[in-house]
Amino acid sequence: MNKFNWHYHKITALLVIGFMLASCGGGGGGGGSSPDNSGPIRHRIFVSSMGSDGNLGGLVGADIFCTTAAANAGIAGSYRAIMSSLTEPANTRLTISGEVYMKSGGGDVTVFAAGADFWNSAPQTAINIDENEMVTNLLVSEEPWTGTDPIGGIAAATTCSDWTTASNLVTGVTGNTHDTSASNWVNDNGWTCDDLRRLYCIEE
Numbered sequence: 105m106n107k108f109n110w111h112y113h114k115i116t117a118l119l120v121i122g123f124m125l126a127s128c129g130g131g132g133g134g135g136g137s138s139p140d141n142s143g144p145i146r147h148r149i150f151v152s153s154m155g156s157d158g159n160l161g162g163l164v165g166a167d168i169f170c171t172t173a174a175a176n177a178g179i180a181g182s183y184r185a186i187m188s189s190l191t192e193p194a195n196t197r198l199t200i201s202g203e204v205y206m207k208s209g210g211g212d213v214t215v216f217a218a219g220a221d222f223w224n225s226a227p228q229t230a231i232n233i234d235e236n237e238m239v240t241n242l243l244v245s246e247e248p249w250t251g252t253d254p255i256g257g258i259a260a261a262t263t264c265s266d267w268t269t270a271s272n273l274v275t276g277v278t279g280n281t282h283d284t285s286a287s288n289w290v291n292d293n294g295w296t297c298d299d300l301r302r303l304y305c306i307e308e
Contacts, residue, residue: 144202144203145201145202145219146202146203146204146205146307147200147201147202147203147204147205147219147306147307147308148179148181148204148205148206148207148306148307149186149204149205149206149215149231149304149305149306149307150173150174150206150207150231150233150234150235150304150305151231151232151233151234151240151242151248151281151302151303151304151305152169152170152173152234152235152248152302152303152304152305153173153234153235153236153238153240153302154173154302155246155299155300155301155302156169156249156300156301156303157270157297157298157299157300157301158249158264158265158267158268158269158270158271158274158276158297158298158299159264159267159268159269159270159297160185160249160264160267160268161267161268162189162266162267162268163185163187163189163192163197163266163267165267166184166185166187166249166267166303167183167184167185169185169303169305170183170184170185170303170305170306171183171184173235173303173305174235174305174307176235177235177236179235181307181308182307182308183305183306183307183308184197184198184305184306184308185249185303185304185305186198186248186250186252186279186290186303186304186305186306187249187250187251187252187263187267187303187304188250188251188252188253188256188257188258188259188263189251189258189263189266189267190258190261190263190266191266192258193252193256193257193258194250194252194256194257194290195223195255195256195257196256198256198306198308199308200216200219200222200306200308201219202218202219203216203217203218203219204216204219204222204306206229206231206233207233207237208233208237208239209237210237213229213233214228214229215227215228215229215231216228222256223255223256224255224286225286226284226285226286226289227284227289228284229284230281230282230283230284230289231279231281231289231304232281232282235305240281240302242281242282242302244293245295245299245301246300246301246302247278247279247280247281247292247293247301247302248278248279248281248301248302248303248304249264249267249276249277249278249301249302249303250276250277250278250279250290250291250304251263251264251267251276251277252277252279252290252291253277253290253291254286254287254290254291256290259277259291259294262275262276262277262294263276263277264276264297265297269297270297270298271296271297271298272296272297272298273296274296274297275294275295275296275297276294276295276297277291277292277293277294278292278293278294278295278301279291279292279304280292280293281302290304
């Protein structure tokens with residue numbers, strides 16, 4: 105998805121979110137679910153197959169981007185971007201309370217065994233599978249926007265003006281989908297906001 109078809113997908117996502125909330129009897133405080141809704145809370149994670157420049161419409165727009173990506177792949181649930189703004193760090197806006205996993209070829213791949221590990225330890229495997237269960241091999245110029253430091257806090261002023269600009273004079277921090285260190289997967293580099301980059305998306 106890019107800025108040329110953003111409005112169409114935004115409308116689609118709002119309809120999807122409205123349907124899910126109606127089906128669930130209203131919104132909740134985050135959480136996620138097991139794949140068959142019978143086991144402990146689990147959170148699916150993926151890196152989006154499409155990219156966007158830094159003008160995502162804020163964190164709300166980034167979350168819509170993720171939920172739309174999931175819905176377009178036939179994945180149920182509400183997804184949020186692993187991103188921070190200057191006033192809202194990822195480690196407080198995201199509720200991650202159970203295992204974090206990816207789907208690949210129909211099977212589950214554990215990334216973090218428990219929610220407590222998410223900001224406190226290294227991922228067990230690189231987060232490089234998209235919403236279509238395809239392994240990605242991203243270029244440096246495609247690595248995902250995060251604006252987030254290694255422990256889930258705000259990465260200084262590198263958030264593309266709170267994800268509202270595509271200016272090449274402003275920067276945003278990105279992660280690294282090839283790296284399994286406790287820091288670089290989410291905080292690897294900073295690039296100008298005109299780049300078209302992916303997002304990390306996680307189920308809540």
